[in-house]
Amino acid sequence: MFEKLQRAFWKALTPDLVAETVLAEPAADALLAPAVLSALGGANNLKSQQRVALTRIRVQLQDPARVDEAALKAAGVAAVMILTGGVVHLITGQ
Template identity: 85%
Template sequence: MFEKLQRAFWKALTPDLVAETVIPEPAPDARLAPAVLNALGGAVNLKEQQRVALTRIRVQLYDPALVDETALKAAGITAVMVLAGGVVHLIPGQ
């Protein structure tokens, strides 16, 4: 969102210098590593994902019982926090 605001600001100041570019939104499963996605139960189990901080990824799953915490840790996820409503917070390792 900040990028869109920044682009609009500069376009307003210099309309002839900022080209109109459309940045395609990546597919929902494109932002997670394949090993992480598999440990969450696969792409069919992923309802929504969102980066909420530099160090945290929030995902919403259809069935949180499919989460394999051991596989997530092997994939580089330092901590997993399973919340109500199928919400899972992932903290990737360094």
């Protein structure tokens, strides 16, 4: 009971930072422009995607080696952070 109340409290304070317990998988192009999607290796390379802030999108990829950083920059992505486990953070704004 306390944990539910605590999660609701933090969700109210920071709605974009506390993940929901049940996440519906968005369509492959819901958050990403077609040029960004192709620079990430196509829709079939995406495992998941999540907006974590107004200017950041976290994607998990099947094969992170297929990421074309130059194409992402040309598509308007300000910065790319490639982490372990196929996780990539796309910084989309200032």
